[in-house]
Amino acid sequence: MSQIIDGRAIAQQIHAETAACVATLKSRGIQPGLVFIRVGEDPASQVYVGMKEKKSAELGFRSTTLVLPADTSEAELLARIDGFNADPSWHGILVQAPLPHPIRQATVYARVAPEKDVDGFHPVNVGKLLLGDTDGFVPCTPGGVHELLIRSKIPTEGAEVVVLGRGNIVGKPMSSILMQKGRTANATVTVVHSGSRDVVAHCRRADILIAAMGVPEFVKANMVKPGATVIDVGVNRIPAPGTPSGTRLVGDVAFAELQSVAGHITPNPGGVGPMTIAMLLANTTRAAEQQSR
Amino acid sequence: MSQIIDGRAIAQQIHAETAACVATLKSRGIQPGLVFIRVGEDPASQVYVGMKEKKSAELGFRSTTLVLPADTSEAELLARIDGFNADPSWHGILVQAPLPHPIRQATVYARVAPEKDVDGFHPVNVGKLLLGDTDGFVPCTPGGVHELLIRSKIPTEGAEVVVLGRGNIVGKPMSSILMQKGRTANATVTVVHSGSRDVVAHCRRADILIAAMGVPEFVKANMVKPGATVIDVGVNRIPAPGTPSGTRLVGDVAFAELQSVAGHITPNPGGVGPMTIAMLLANTTRAAEQQSR
Numbered sequence: 001m002s003q004i005i006d007g008r009a010i011a012q013q014i015h016a017e018t019a020a021c022v023a024t025l026k027s028r029g030i031q032p033g034l035v036f037i038r039v040g041e042d043p044a045s046q047v048y049v050g051m052k053e054k055k056s057a058e059l060g061f062r063s064t065t066l067v068l069p070a071d072t073s074e075a076e077l078l079a080r081i082d083g084f085n086a087d088p089s090w091h092g093i094l095v096q097a098p099l100p101h102p103i104r105q106a107t108v109y110a111r112v113a114p115e116k117d118v119d120g121f122h123p124v125n126v127g128k129l130l131l132g133d134t135d136g137f138v139p140c141t142p143g144g145v146h147e148l149l150i151r152s153k154i155p156t157e158g159a160e161v162v163v164l165g166r167g168n169i170v171g172k173p174m175s176s177i178l179m180q181k182g183r184t185a186n187a188t189v190t191v192v193h194s195g196s197r198d199v200v201a202h203c204r205r206a207d208i209l210i211a212a213m214g215v216p217e218f219v220k221a222n223m224v225k226p227g228a229t230v231i232d233v234g235v236n237r238i239p240a241p242g243t244p245s246g247t248r249l250v251g252d253v254a255f256a257e258l259q260s261v262a263g264h265i266t267p268n269p270g271g272v273g274p275m276t277i278a279m280l281l282a283n284t285t286r287a288a289e290q291q292s293r
Numbered sequence: 294m295s296q297i298i299d300g301r302a303i304a305q306q307i308h309a310e311t312a313a314c315v316a317t318l319k320s321r322g323i324q325p326g327l328v329f330i331r332v333g334e335d336p337a338s339q340v341y342v343g344m345k346e347k348k349s350a351e352l353g354f355r356s357t358t359l360v361l362p363a364d365t366s367e368a369e370l371l372a373r374i375d376g377f378n379a380d381p382s383w384h385g386i387l388v389q390a391p392l393p394h395p396i397r398q399a400t401v402y403a404r405v406a407p408e409k410d411v412d413g414f415h416p417v418n419v420g421k422l423l424l425g426d427t428d429g430f431v432p433c434t435p436g437g438v439h440e441l442l443i444r445s446k447i448p449t450e451g452a453e454v455v456v457l458g459r460g461n462i463v464g465k466p467m468s469s470i471l472m473q474k475g476r477t478a479n480a481t482v483t484v485v486h487s488g489s490r491d492v493v494a495h496c497r498r499a500d501i502l503i504a505a506m507g508v509p510e511f512v513k514a515n516m517v518k519p520g521a522t523v524i525d526v527g528v529n530r531i532p533a534p535g536t537p538s539g540t541r542l543v544g545d546v547a548f549a550e551l552q553s554v555a556g557h558i559t560p561n562p563g564g565v566g567p568m569t570i571a572m573l574l575a576n577t578t579r580a581a582e583q584q585s586r
Contacts (some may be wrong), residue, residue, distance in 0.1 A: 106426055123420030123429070130423055130469070131416060131461050133399060159488045166472055168424050175468075176423070179459055179484050187490035187493070188486035191472050197451045202481070 001263040003152075005231075010151050011274035012142075015059060021285045022060040025292070032288035033062040034092040034118070034281075035084045040070030040100045049096050055277050061284065064090075067236055074103045078111050085113040091119035091291050092284035115291060118283040120173070130176040137283050142174035144275025145210060145231050150184050154208065154229050154264055161187040162206035164199075164252065165213030167291060170233050174210055198225075211252035219253040227263040233272050295555040296445075303444050304437075304567035308352060314578045315353040316586070318396040325581035326355040327385040327411070327574075328377045332370060333363030333393045342389050348570050354577065355542055357383075357549075367396045384584050385411035385577035408584060411576040413466070423469040431577050435467035437568025438503060438524050443477050445558060447501065447522050449509050454480040455499035456491075457545065458506035463526050467503055490517075504545035512546040520556040526565050 022032055034056050036049045049065060056063045066080060077099075084090050091100050093116045099105050109121040117125050120139035128136030138146070149156060161178050165171035171191060178187040183185070192202045203209055203223040212233035224230060234252025251268035258265055266272055315325055327349055329342045343356060346504060349356045359373060371393075376513050386409045392398050402414040410418050414434035421429030431439070454471050456462035464484060472481040485495045486506070496502055496516040504512050505526035517523060527545025544561035551558055559565055 106424070124417045125420065126423055127416030127418065127420030130419055130465050131399070133416065136416070158488055160490075166474075172423050172469075172472075175472075175484075176465075177487070179465070179468075181459075182487065186486075186493075188483060188485055188489040190481060190483040191468075192481055193472070193474075193479075195451055195474065196481040197453075198481075250556060284377065 002259045003229075005148055005229075005264050005266045006270060007144075007148060007188040007266060007271040007274045010148055013145065013151065014275075014278040014281050015055070018278070018281045018285050019059045021282075021289070025285070025288055026060065028292070030288055030292045031060070031062045032092070032284050033064075033090045034094065034284045035090045036063065036065040037068070037077070037080065037084075037093065037095045038065065039068045039072050039096075039103065042098060045096045045098070049108040052094070052277055052280060055172075056281055056284075059281055061281065062089075070100045072100075072103070074107065074258065075200060077103060077108060081108070081111045084112075085116060088291065090116065091288040092280075094280065096121050096232055116287060118280060118287055120283070121169075124177075126173065129173055132180045137287070138177065138279070140174045140276045140279035140283065141170050141212075141233060141272065142177055143235065143279040143283075144272055145174060146177050146184070147168075147279065148231065148266065148272065148275060149208070149229070152229075152264060156184060156208065159187045159207040160205055161189045161208045161210065162202050163189060163191050164193075164203070164209070164211045164218070165233075166191050166193040167214075170212040174212065213252060215252055216250045217252070217254040219258070221254070221257040221261050224258060224261045226261055227262075229264040230258055230268050231261040231272065232267070232268045234268070235273070243256040295523075296560040297386065298441055298522075298557050298559045298564060299447050300437075300441060300559060300564040300567045303441055304571040306444065307440065307568075307571040308348070311571070311574045311578050312352045312373045314582070316551050318581055319353065321585070323581055323585045324353070324355045325385070325577050326357075326383045327387065327577045328374065328383045329356065329358040330357065330361070330370070330377075330386070330388045332361045332389075332396065335389075335391060338389045338391070339543070342382065345387070345570055345573060349574055349577075352574055354574065355382075365393075365396070365496045370396060370401060374401070378404075378409060381584065383409065384581040385409055385573075387412050387573065399462045409580060411573060411580055413576070414462075417467075419461075419466065422466055425473045430580070431470065431572070432462060433569045433572035434463050434505075434565065435470055436572040436576075437565055438463075438467060438526065439470050439477070439525065440572065441559065441565065441568060442501070442522070445557060446521075446576045447531070449477060449501065450479040452480045452500040453498055454482045454501045454503065455495050456482060456484050457486075457496070457502070457504045457511070458526075459484050459486040460505060460507075463505040467515060506545060508545055509543045510545070510547040512551070514550040514554050517554045518553055519554055519555075522557040523551055523555040523559070524565065525559050525561040528562070530568070572580065 120137040125136040232251035232253035240248035413430040418429040525544035525546035533541035
């Protein structure tokens with residue numbers, strides 16, 4: 001049987017470390033401050049921002065949530081971001097995706113001051129991550145996967161890593177993280193995507209397989225090398241007749257059938273998901289530290 | 294026998310296109326202006342900057358070269374960059390590597406205004422390239438390799454690409470370029486490096502093998518799949534007793550023995566080298582266009 005990578009327990013460890021940092025900062029008169037910006041009433045965004053707000057309050061952060069109507073213009077949103085960029089009492093700014101049409105997500109992400117970009121989406125932080133410059137911010141989800149690997153003592157040096165998916169939020173930065181020099185990276189990374197051939201063959205040679213392409217239960221038992229580590233980043237809503245909502249959430253990995261094959265595997269939920277908030281709050285604490293110097 | 298990818302001829306095509314763009318810009322009263330900054334008297338840097346100056350003059354650019362003494366402080370260098378950043382008559386700024394100790398290369402590259410960073414080394418341009426945002430500048434050497442592939446009609450879609458080397462100048466941005474969606478990319482990219490295992494096996498499954506790790510004649514015939522495309526980015530100076538300088542330049546590829554194996558191959562010199570200048574001047578023309586809007 002596979003060893004389960006307990007994302008909830010690891011996220012708790014990180015939260016405890018963050019709480020200790022917050023206490024230290026407070027003793028110096030600094031309370032980390034985090035701004036959430038939501039545009040429109042996307043139900044999933046409401047839930048995500050709500051969870052992040054709640055956890056940030058628990059850990060002693062100051063936070064505020066700006067909710068703008070769905071018909072907010074891009075210019076108005078950018079002006080609100082400028083306001084928070086200029087206000088030294090806020091250390092981190094998170095603009096929750098998705099943003100309603102016709103607001104351009106890339107334009108918005110690039111407007112957040114890089115030193116307050118605790119989501120790690122600003123091009124300058126994306127660039128620093130690829131360049132191996134550690135003073136930028138690492139995007140929360142791939143950063144969380146990295147912590148799962150480190151804290152589960154899964155060796156990455158020389159490992160064959162296959163990242164399924166080349167999204168800007170997970171696949172690409174995940175590849176940037178694991179190809180760097182250094183004891184906690186130094187992997188041989190292949191990014192496999194919708195344009196790839198021989199996807200099964202690539203998956204089968206992976207020591208660490210990271211599924212982040214958004215296809216329900218794509219990774220099956222025959223695609224995994226026995227003993228490999230499998231990380232499921234997917235969150236897919238699929239029809240589930242007979243349930244109250246008529247839908248249910250599944251990952252990119254067929255968890256049940258992999259349990260006899262994988263060496264280590266993340267459950268879903270309870271794997272990568274909790275890590276995203278943990279990394280967000282760790283990033284914000286670091287932002288507050290850097291800005292208070 | 295392999296087909297030779299003639300970098301000199303392809304660079305000439307690009308130079309002709311650039312000259313046409315320069316003529317159009319001049320008819321609008323704009324002459325693309327390119328600043329070269331050299332610090333100290335590194336002989337290779339003198340040669341490189343000299344070649345770039347000469348070609349830019351040939352194509353109708355305005356250029357200037359600032360030569361600073363080897364003991365220039367980082368602060369002084371940054372101040373000089375700020376001056377050129379602020380001067381609208383200069384569209385592109387190139388700081389020639391290597392920079393003498395203790396000047397920090399990353400700090401210097403990050404100081405060039407992103408819109409004048411025609412070398413594509415600023416983190417924001419590195420980030421845009423990975424994100425697939427085409428309004429940044431692509432670094433000249435990997436951008437040149439990409440043009441070699443496109444203009445030699447070597448299909449990249451679905452191709453297995455192995456990049457040997459994870460340097461910030463070639464390996465990492467090369468991987469960023471070829472993993473994107475789109476007809477001229479969409480490859481399955483693996484970045485292989487000094488921490489990788491099974492290097493030969495990776496090389497042998499490549500449809501396109503790009504050698505950029507700086508090891509003289511590392512890629513041998515037994516490492517190449519018959520018919521594969523082999524691109525040699527390496528420039529290594531090795532001892533050559535009996536020659537006037539006592540050294541000679543070789544690439545990362547054992548060219549002679551690969552000629553019976555590779556489908557397409559770049560010579561070295563005459564392959565990737567000439568493309569670097571071609572892409573620099575193409576980038577500068579685009580910078581002038583963008584800044585004149």
